[in-house]
Amino acid sequence: MSQTVSRAMEIIRFIGPSPRSLGEIAEHIGVHKSTALRLLQTLEQDGFARHLPDGRHTVGFAIIPLAQYAIDQIDIRTLAHPFLQRLAAQQGHTVHLAQLMDDDVIYVDKVDGSGTVAMGSRIGLPAEGHTAGVAKVVLAHLPESVREEAIERLGFQRHTPTTIVTPGAFRRELDLVRQRGWAEDDGEKEDYINCVALPVFDASGRVTIGMSVTALRAVAPLAELREQMPEYRRVAQAISRELGWNGDEHERR
Amino acid sequence: MSQTVSRAMEIIRFIGPSPRSLGEIAEHIGVHKSTALRLLQTLEQDGFARHLPDGRHTVGFAIIPLAQYAIDQIDIRTLAHPFLQRLAAQQGHTVHLAQLMDDDVIYVDKVDGSGTVAMGSRIGLPAEGHTAGVAKVVLAHLPESVREEAIERLGFQRHTPTTIVTPGAFRRELDLVRQRGWAEDDGEKEDYINCVALPVFDASGRVTIGMSVTALRAVAPLAELREQMPEYRRVAQAISRELGWNGDEHERR
DNA sequence: CACAGCCGTTGCAACATATGCAACGGCATC
DNA sequence: GATGCCGTTGCATATGTTGCAACGGCTGTG
Structure with missing residues (x-):
C-alpha cells in the first residue's frame, strides 16, 4: 500500500x-x-x-x-438496457435504472419515452432517498440494520405537499413498498411528475437495483401507471432472471 | 512534485x-x-x-x-444561470451553456423550458462536435490552427439526413457561423430537435463558451427560433459583459 | 509606519517509504 | 508433464518523500 x-x-x-x-x-x-x-x-x-x-x-x-468512464462500465446497463428500451417504446414513458453503490442509489441508465418529459434524474447522480421511487424500492429491501442507518442519513427535505418528511412516515412507506411489491413517487419531488418503481433481484434474492417508470401526472397519473403494473413487474423480473434470480419475489435474505 | x-x-x-x-x-x-x-x-x-x-x-x-463537485464549481454557471432561467421562462424553450475544456465543449448548465423536451445533453458531458450548436459556435471562433486540430478529431458520424459528415462541409458551416454570428443544429443529431447557439465572449474577446436555445421542431422550427435571434443575441451579450467583454462581437483575436 | 502573525513556498539533509528482485502458486497452452 | 506467463508477496535497499528552517508577501493591529 x-x-x-x-x-x-x-x-x-x-x-x-x-x-x-x-x-x-x-x-x-x-x-x-x-x-x-x-x-x-x-x-x-x-x-x-x-x-x-x-x-x-x-x-x-x-x-x-474519468467519472464518465466509470459510469459507462456499469455492467447492469448493458444487460438491462434492451428491456428498458422496449418498455419505454411500448409504454411511451421514461424508464430509469438505479443501483445501490456505497450509500447512494445511483441512476445508472435512463431511456426516455416518446411524448417526452424533463426531469432532474441524471446518470451518475444519486436518486433522492426519501422521494425517488428507485431509492425507496432499494431501501425497502435492505437488511433492517443497513436500512435504519440509511434512513438516519436522509434529510427529509420537503419539496411538495406530498413529500414524506418524517422517518416514521418513511418507514411505513417502506413497509407498504415491501407489502405490495413496488414503490411510488406521488409528486413528492416535483408535483407534476409521478412514478412507480420495481425491485430487481439478483441471484441471491437481494435487491440493490430498482427500475422505475416515470410520467407527467397530466399524461399518465399514478392510477394509470398502476394499471400497467403486471407489465412492469414482468420486465423487472425478466431483468432479475438475467442476473440469475430464479425465485419468487417473496424470497428474502 | x-x-x-x-x-x-x-x-x-x-x-x-x-x-x-x-x-x-x-x-x-x-x-x-x-x-x-x-x-x-x-x-x-x-x-x-x-x-x-x-x-x-x-x-x-x-x-x-468527485466529478460532480468539479462540475458544480464551474464559475460561469453561477454568473450565467439567472440569464438562462429568465430566457427559458420567457421563451419556453430549453437553454444550454457549454464551455470548452481541454478538447471538449462540455455542457455546464441547462435550464428546461416549459412544455418540456428530453434530449441527450447532460451537464458534465461533452457536446457532440459536429452536430451540437454550442460546439459549432465555440469551434467557429477558435484560432485556426486549434480549430483544424479539433476538426481532425471529429468523427462525423451520421445520425440523420441533415447531419454534416465531411470536414469540408463542416468548415463551410463554421464559416457561415462566423459570418452570421450564430450556429444552428438543424435536426442533425435527432431529427425532431433543432437549436440555435450564440457565442459568449470573454474579456479578451475570445469565445470558449456557447449558449443555445433548443426546441422540438414540432413546437418551434428553426425559422421561429431565428425570429427570436435579437433577444438571444442580447442575452448572450449580457452574459459576455458579465465576463468583462466590452466590445463589438466582430472583435477578433 | 513598524511589528507580529500567518500564509504559501523553497532548498536541503535525513530517513522512511517506495521500489525492484527473487521466488512463489496458479492457470493455460503445447 | 513441461513451459511460460500471470498476479502476488517478503525483504533489503536505494531513492524519493518528508519535515525543518528560512524566506517573502500579505494582513491586521497599535
Whole structure:
C-alpha cells in the first residue's frame, strides 16, 4: 500500500465538497504544509486538483471524463438496457435504472419515452432517498440494520405537499413498498411528475437495483401507471432472471 | 512534485477508457509489476480503481461524486444561470451553456423550458462536435490552427439526413457561423430537435463558451427560433459583459 | 509606519517509504 | 508433464518523500 497515494486521494476527497486552504489540507491529512503542497502540486499538474486565484485548492476537471468512464462500465446497463428500451417504446414513458453503490442509489441508465418529459434524474447522480421511487424500492429491501442507518442519513427535505418528511412516515412507506411489491413517487419531488418503481433481484434474492417508470401526472397519473403494473413487474423480473434470480419475489435474505 | 502520485494518476487515466491487466499497467507507467500492484491496491482501497473478477483493473466509482463537485464549481454557471432561467421562462424553450475544456465543449448548465423536451445533453458531458450548436459556435471562433486540430478529431458520424459528415462541409458551416454570428443544429443529431447557439465572449474577446436555445421542431422550427435571434443575441451579450467583454462581437483575436 | 502573525513556498539533509528482485502458486497452452 | 506467463508477496535497499528552517508577501493591529 502506498501512503503517498493514499494521502493524495484523501486530499482530493477533502477538497471536493468545498475549496480548502493549504493549512487546512495539511492538518486534515496530518502532514507538514510543505508535504501537502508538493502533493497538491502534483495533483494540479495532472488536472485532478485546481489552485484557485484566492489560494485555495479544489477538485480539477480532469476527473469528469474519468467519472464518465466509470459510469459507462456499469455492467447492469448493458444487460438491462434492451428491456428498458422496449418498455419505454411500448409504454411511451421514461424508464430509469438505479443501483445501490456505497450509500447512494445511483441512476445508472435512463431511456426516455416518446411524448417526452424533463426531469432532474441524471446518470451518475444519486436518486433522492426519501422521494425517488428507485431509492425507496432499494431501501425497502435492505437488511433492517443497513436500512435504519440509511434512513438516519436522509434529510427529509420537503419539496411538495406530498413529500414524506418524517422517518416514521418513511418507514411505513417502506413497509407498504415491501407489502405490495413496488414503490411510488406521488409528486413528492416535483408535483407534476409521478412514478412507480420495481425491485430487481439478483441471484441471491437481494435487491440493490430498482427500475422505475416515470410520467407527467397530466399524461399518465399514478392510477394509470398502476394499471400497467403486471407489465412492469414482468420486465423487472425478466431483468432479475438475467442476473440469475430464479425465485419468487417473496424470497428474502 | 511527487513521482508516486503522478504514477497513480497516470494509472487512473490509463485504465479509464478500458480495463487493463497488471502487466499492461506496469509497462505503461514504466515500473516493476510489484510496484504497479501496490499502487493499484492503494487506489482500489479508496475506490479510485476497481479490480475486476477477470483480473483486470478499471476506474472506480468513488470518482463519480468527485466529478460532480468539479462540475458544480464551474464559475460561469453561477454568473450565467439567472440569464438562462429568465430566457427559458420567457421563451419556453430549453437553454444550454457549454464551455470548452481541454478538447471538449462540455455542457455546464441547462435550464428546461416549459412544455418540456428530453434530449441527450447532460451537464458534465461533452457536446457532440459536429452536430451540437454550442460546439459549432465555440469551434467557429477558435484560432485556426486549434480549430483544424479539433476538426481532425471529429468523427462525423451520421445520425440523420441533415447531419454534416465531411470536414469540408463542416468548415463551410463554421464559416457561415462566423459570418452570421450564430450556429444552428438543424435536426442533425435527432431529427425532431433543432437549436440555435450564440457565442459568449470573454474579456479578451475570445469565445470558449456557447449558449443555445433548443426546441422540438414540432413546437418551434428553426425559422421561429431565428425570429427570436435579437433577444438571444442580447442575452448572450449580457452574459459576455458579465465576463468583462466590452466590445463589438466582430472583435477578433 | 513598524511589528507580529500567518500564509504559501523553497532548498536541503535525513530517513522512511517506495521500489525492484527473487521466488512463489496458479492457470493455460503445447 | 513441461513451459511460460500471470498476479502476488517478503525483504533489503536505494531513492524519493518528508519535515525543518528560512524566506517573502500579505494582513491586521497599535
